[in-house]
Amino acid sequence: MDEKSVLFNEVESLSDVLFSISDYIHDNPELGNEEFKAVQKITETLGNYGFTIEKGIAGLETAFIATYKNGLGGPVIGLLCEYDALMDLGHGCGHNLQSASVLGAAIALSRHLSHKDVTIQVIGTPAEETTSGKIPMANGGYFDHLDVALMMHGGDRTTVDGRSLAVDNFEFEFIGKESHAAVAPEQGISALDGVLMTFNGMEYLREHVRTDVRIHGIITDGGKAPNIVPKRATAKFSVRAKDRKYLNEVVERVFNVAKGAALATGTKVIIHTLKSLENKLNVQSLNDLLLENAHFSGAKNITPPRERTGSTDFSIVTHRVPGACIRVSFVPYGTSNHTEEWVKASKSSDGNEAILVAAKTLSGTCLDLVYSPELLDRIKAEFIVAKQTLESSSEELVSTN
Known part of the structure; x- marks a missing residue:
């Protein structure tokens, strides 16, 4: 044997x-x-x-x-x-x-x-x-x-x-202003709007990146109650690509989507890096x-x-x-x-x-x-x-x- x-x-x-x-x-x-x-x-x-x-x-x-x-x-x-x-x-x-x-x-x-x-x-x-x-x-x-x-x-x-695939994981934390959604909605700034606009922006971005790129996320905090304009809302995203060089380029565009959403909604966005892995x-x-x-x-x-x-x-x-x-x-x-x-x-x-x-x-x-x-x-x-x-x-x- x-x-x-x-x-x-x-x-x-x-x-x-x-x-x-x-x-x-x-x-x-x-x-x-x-x-x-x-x-x-x-x-x-x-x-x-x-x-x-x-x-x-x-x-x-x-x-x-x-x-x-x-x-x-x-x-x-x-x-x-x-x-x-x-x-x-x-x-x-x-x-x-x-x-x-x-x-x-x-x-x-x-x-x-x-x-x-x-x-x-x-x-x-x-x-x-x-x-x-x-x-x-x-x-x-x-x-x-x-x-x-x-x-x-x-x-x-x-x-x-x-x-x-190389991957970067992020949390986008949006900060707005709390108010009563029915009595004084004009006094509020919805952090959830920033999150939702970010998701919309990601969908537009998907069309204009390489086919190996993967962008996927979830809403982890959307507010406390429907009658309260959310002061804080968060979403987690994973962004992947075949190589680190191209991933870095895509991540910069992803960040710009979130920053643009904050600008459009009057919110503030804080970007937390959770985990990064190479290909x-x-x-x-x-x-x-x-x-x-x-x-x-x-x-x-x-x-x-x-x-x-x-x-x-x-x-x-x-x-x-x-x-x-x-x-x-x-x-x-x-x-x-x-x-x-x-x-x-x-x-x-x-x-x-x-x-x-x-x-x-x-x-x-x-x-x-x-x-x-x-x-x-x-x-x-x-x-x-x-x-x-x-x-x-x-x-x-x-x-x-």
């Missing part, structure tokens, strides 16, 4: 442990930065298999690093996992599958590579759906020491992320390696990268070290995430199958990197070129402005 098959048998032997972890996280959904049960379950399990645990990193109570280290050198490979749920929905993004598969890969590798110089780290990154723990973790340098970073995500197909820095050779191992692991519905994609905070990591994410099929093709269908499928036989496929894919990829230093060197060299190309593009933008 070849070495990779032996490794995959190690993954199979962990099935009961991995399914139990996945079910536990699924049945105990926790919002971002509150994933205490999930973190306890994950780190306790890794501790039982000989990993050293460091919790509370980057000032985040539910962030952690679990480390298996053998020898004095060798590559340092990070396996990132997420475990937060969605408000009022639960695990509609399949993070329970992600945590379980990453644990399966890490534990199997620690058993199999006891004769090799290597460091395997499971890095727990909280609040992917909201504030993004990866931001302060990246600012604190918690990914910079890695030679490569890998992730898994569930999907309606098995593929890699060829790209992602993913792609290393194709690492993507190819993941897909090769997905084939070898028996993954279903393998396809090219999705044409339509969203944004990911994993992009933060890919700007610091070579990184790639394998998406593993466990729902019918075309089924969107953040839905009840995903919640149900995340605790099913299809979900369990995806856990094992992903754990094998990740561990097989790590095995290739450990046994082929020249392959890892090629991936790192490709990453450097991609980063230099991006930086040159950014410098060109600054010089032209």
